[in-house]
Amino acid sequence: xxxxxxxxxxxxxxxxxxxxxxxxxxxxxxVISYRNPVHSALSLVMTMFGIATLFIEQNAxxxxxxxxxxxxxxxxxxxxxxxxxxxxxRAEVFSRERxxxxxxxxxxxxxxxxxxxxxxxxxxxxxxxxxANGPIGNSSDNVFKIAQVVFSTYLLPFEATxxxxxxxxxxxxxxxxxxxxxxxxxxxxxxxxVSLFAAEETEKRAPKEQxxxxxxxxxxx
Amino acid sequence: MGQDPLFLGHxxxxxxxxxxxxxxxxxxxxxxxxxxxxxxxxxxxxxxxxRIGPNRAGPFGILQTLADGIKLxxxxxxxxxxxxxFVFKLAPYLTLIPAFLIxxxxxxxxxxxxxxxxxxxxxxDPPMGILFVLAMSSVAVYGTMLAGxxxxxxxxxxxxxxxxxxxISYEAAMGLTVATVVLVTGSLGTRDIVAAQAGSxxxxxxxxxxxxxxxxxxxxxxxxxxxxxxxPPFDLTEAEQELVGGFHTEYSSIRFALFFLAEFMNTIxxxxxxxxxxxxxxxxxxxxxxxxxxxxxxxxxxxxVFLFAYVWFRAALPRLRYDQLxxxxxxxxxxxSLAWLLLVGAMQISKVYGFVLFAVFIVAGAALLRAxxxxxxxxxxxxVTTFRQESPRKGTLGGDQ
Numbered sequence: 001x002x003x004x005x006x007x008x009x010x011x012x013x014x015x016x017x018x019x020x021x022x023x024x025x026x027x028x029x030x031v032i033s034y035r036n037p038v039h040s041a042l043s044l045v046m047t048m049f050g051i052a053t054l055f056i057e058q059n060a061x062x063x064x065x066x067x068x069x070x071x072x073x074x075x076x077x078x079x080x081x082x083x084x085x086x087x088x089x090r091a092e093v094f095s096r097e098r099x100x101x102x103x104x105x106x107x108x109x110x111x112x113x114x115x116x117x118x119x120x121x122x123x124x125x126x127x128x129x130x131x132a133n134g135p136i137g138n139s140s141d142n143v144f145k146i147a148q149v150v151f152s153t154y155l156l157p158f159e160a161t162x163x164x165x166x167x168x169x170x171x172x173x174x175x176x177x178x179x180x181x182x183x184x185x186x187x188x189x190x191x192x193x194v195s196l197f198a199a200e201e202t203e204k205r206a207p208k209e210q211x212x213x214x215x216x217x218x219x220x221x
Numbered sequence: 222m223g224q225d226p227l228f229l230g231h232x233x234x235x236x237x238x239x240x241x242x243x244x245x246x247x248x249x250x251x252x253x254x255x256x257x258x259x260x261x262x263x264x265x266x267x268x269x270x271x272r273i274g275p276n277r278a279g280p281f282g283i284l285q286t287l288a289d290g291i292k293l294x295x296x297x298x299x300x301x302x303x304x305x306x307f308v309f310k311l312a313p314y315l316t317l318i319p320a321f322l323i324x325x326x327x328x329x330x331x332x333x334x335x336x337x338x339x340x341x342x343x344x345x346d347p348p349m350g351i352l353f354v355l356a357m358s359s360v361a362v363y364g365t366m367l368a369g370x371x372x373x374x375x376x377x378x379x380x381x382x383x384x385x386x387x388x389i390s391y392e393a394a395m396g397l398t399v400a401t402v403v404l405v406t407g408s409l410g411t412r413d414i415v416a417a418q419a420g421s422x423x424x425x426x427x428x429x430x431x432x433x434x435x436x437x438x439x440x441x442x443x444x445x446x447x448x449x450x451x452x453p454p455f456d457l458t459e460a461e462q463e464l465v466g467g468f469h470t471e472y473s474s475i476r477f478a479l480f481f482l483a484e485f486m487n488t489i490x491x492x493x494x495x496x497x498x499x500x501x502x503x504x505x506x507x508x509x510x511x512x513x514x515x516x517x518x519x520x521x522x523x524x525x526v527f528l529f530a531y532v533w534f535r536a537a538l539p540r541l542r543y544d545q546l547x548x549x550x551x552x553x554x555x556x557x558s559l560a561w562l563l564l565v566g567a568m569q570i571s572k573v574y575g576f577v578l579f580a581v582f583i584v585a586g587a588a589l590l591r592a593x594x595x596x597x598x599x600x601x602x603x604x605v606t607t608f609r610q611e612s613p614r615k616g617t618l619g620g621d622q
């Protein structure tokens with residue numbers, strides 16, 4: 001027992017990899033097998049943490065932190081928001097599949113992806129270099145190197161991505177913000193200008209409630 | 222490939238022991254300070270409100286928290302019928318663990334030599350240091366969110382949605398101010414950030430980031446952290462008048478105690494993070510006696526100042542309304558911190574460039590505010606005229622009075 005433990009400690013990489021891989025795979029299976037969407041989302045978070053651990057094990061500290069901040073801290077939180085607010089947080093029953101050939105197609109796609117990953121991991125023809133090329137230096141260099149590459153060689157794509165994201169955010173804000181005024185109510189009390197502005201005020205404070213209340217009779221300006 | 226310094230090449234039992242001792246000491250110290258903090262907060266609040274406060278258990282009531290903790294341990298542990306049992310049990314731990322993990326990267330002192338090893342007084346110093354703090358504080362959202370959702374009742378759900386929306390909103394401002402600190406430091410590691418703040422201007426004014434960056438990032442960070450912690454005046458998540466008790470309404474016994482513990486632990490760790498980022502961490506003069514003890518004392522004093530400030534906020538400030546909270550976060554803090562980040566960047570290049578940018582920001586900001594005001598006015602007019610034109614009925618919409 002003790003010698004086994006010592007050999008295990010001597011190979012920390014292996015232990016970390018096995019533990020993290022187990023977490024990643026278990027999380028992945030959880031995502032597709034849980035009936036409850038919230039449980040699936042939590043499994044996804046588990047997978048993210050496993051991947052972050054693998055990044056740290058590969059010495060990509062920055063990538064690991066970003067993985068947690070962006071994916072676990074923001075994207076899955078938004079998933080959960082949508083799940084909770086739309087009230088689909090109950091177990092779903094999949095009695096009938098919408099797309100007929102879904103399962104065989106998924107199986108084929110899975111096999112193809114697996115084959116691709118195996119080829120990329122071993123061969124050099126795709127990129128001219130092996131996929132897992134070892135550490136790029138000691139770990140504190142990592143952030144520095146990423147910054148250097150992003151802000152010099154790949155500056156244009158980087159800025160283009162940033163602009164794309166800003167456009168996406170702005171358009172989302174624009175599309176979701178509509179001035180909703182209830183026509184009938186405004187016409188019921190024509191001399192009362194206040195009510196019209198009052199409606200606008202409430203709209204500003206609680207856009208969600210207002211828009212859902214007046215969904216069938218809205219007047220967009 | 223894994224470059225964990227602990228396991229690289231050789232591994233000695235001494236190194237492992239030091240790590241274990243560090244973790245244990247940090248954990249115990251944090252637990253004890255939470256206990257003292259709860260007592261401190263209750264005592265101070267009651268002083269500010271002309272009450273006596275806890276005074277029965279131990280001298281000055283200092284053991285009151287211990288008594289409360291024991292009481293909570295022995296209370297009945299209720300799990301609501303309509304709750305999601307597994308997530309309901311998981312949520313308190315998801316809140317507590319990030320709170321502790323943040324503390325592990327905070328340097329609380331210099332280095333000491335024990336048994337031939339040089340030991341940093343800090344549990345871990347990863348190269349991604351301050352990003353780890355941001356990551357953990359964004360992970361802390363899960364505890365709050367899932368606690369409210371899994372309770373299977375509406376007030377906790379509303380409370381948790383509020384809390385998570387608030388935490389996500391203020392994370393952006395927090396991240397941007399951290400970026401200003403990283404910009405002048407040139408490193409993400411917490412020990413590097415502290416080391417970069419050593420020294421002084423003219424031998425008197427300390428070269429802390431508080432002064433070096435202008436006071437603005439510090440103020441923004443303090444506000445953002447208060448919101449992130451859901452402490453007053455940003456404690457909409459547990460607004461008693463509106464939401465019963467917020468996301469932990471359905472919790473009782475030890476699980477409730479865990480939430481409470483996490484809240485205070487977060488307060489302490491975030492005060493420590495503020496000290497690290499803006500007040501030079503354990504930086505300070507060494508007066509007399511053993512030299513390793515003074516940095517720790519300075520660190521404790523600085524952290525204590527912020528703990529006092531948090532209690533003071535709670536006693537002095539009324540709670541914000543929800544729309545005020547969101548406006549403050551998105552329309553004030555994020556633009557200012559973004560502008561300040563650019564300004565600090567420009568100052569790094571040259572002073573002239575920096576001041577020009579400062580002037581540009583002031584002009585642009587004024588123009589933007591004016592544009593928003595004009596836009597609001599014209600929108601109001603628009604609605605009325607549109608109704609006049611398209612109204613099928615005779616008469617006007619009150620424009621004549």
